[in-house]
């Protein structure tokens with residue numbers, strides 16, 4: 006039986022929206038209890054209304070990151086859903102490699118894993134490219150992994166995973182090729198690690214300084230946002246994607262309701278799209 010008052014629930018839902026843009030409503034009271042009780046108890050606050058106000062006003066800075074880590078869902082695995090990585094290998098990377106062949110930077114690739122969680126997604130992208138291009142360490146590749154959760158970004162940066170984490174989607178061949186054993190854990194090899202960088206970033210904040218990207222992975226995160234925020238995020242992503250770039254969304258996600266701005270592409274059953282100029286703001290067309 007929950008001890009939370011409706012005012013407590015409202016205050017926490019408002020806090021979660023304020024910090025992460027994630028929609029919680031009264032049906033999520035159980036999440037407040039399961040995810041925030043320990044942090045709340047340590048805060049010394051009298052009730053959740055007080056707690057929410059103080060975290061929002063940054064009066065409990067040490068707890069703020071903990072709240073963000075606790076209210077976000079970090080589920081991820083290696084080569085999640087497989088199809089996006091098949092599309093990368095068989096269509097997207099070969100096509101980009103050809104398209105760049107006569108450009109000023111034929112070996113430059115910029116890829117954004119937006120909401121990268123603990124790093125399995127960006128490292129899987131790096132391994133897919135390394136499978137395809139044996140001398141990839143001589144290429145200019147930047148795979149940018151960002152996430153709002155400081156703890157997840159720290160794990161991703163460390164590149165060190167437990168046996169159990171490796172058991173979720175990593176095949177023996179790539180395990181031997183791209184990891185070294187470190188005690189009971191597995192460390193991503195330097196040549197893969199060198200392609201990836203990680204930082205904390207809220208997807209609702211401006212994307213200044215990011216991009217342009219050839220490929221954006223934005224999977225299994227906007228499902229937590231409002232339709233309006235979702236639209237806003239994809240519109241802004243279109244502005245930092247190369248005109249011949251690609252965006253990949255989660256297996257249960259679609260940009261079908263976003264108008265003509267995104268053209269669906271059909272490769273390897275992956276949910277991928279390319280930007281079009283239809284519906285683009287005039288500034289983007291002039292770019």
Ligand SMILES: C[S@@+](CC[C@H](N)C(=O)[O-])C[C@H]1O[C@@H](n2cnc3c(N)ncnc32)[C@H](O)[C@@H]1O
Nearest residue numbers: 025077079081120122153154207208224225226
């Ligand atoms: C379910 S995981 C998805 C990870 C990966 N993209 C995948 O598909 O396996 C969702 C991630 O989104 C992050 N997240 C939630 N809200 C966010 C926001 N406003 N800005 C950036 N990242 C956010 C969470 O911290 C979490 O790591």
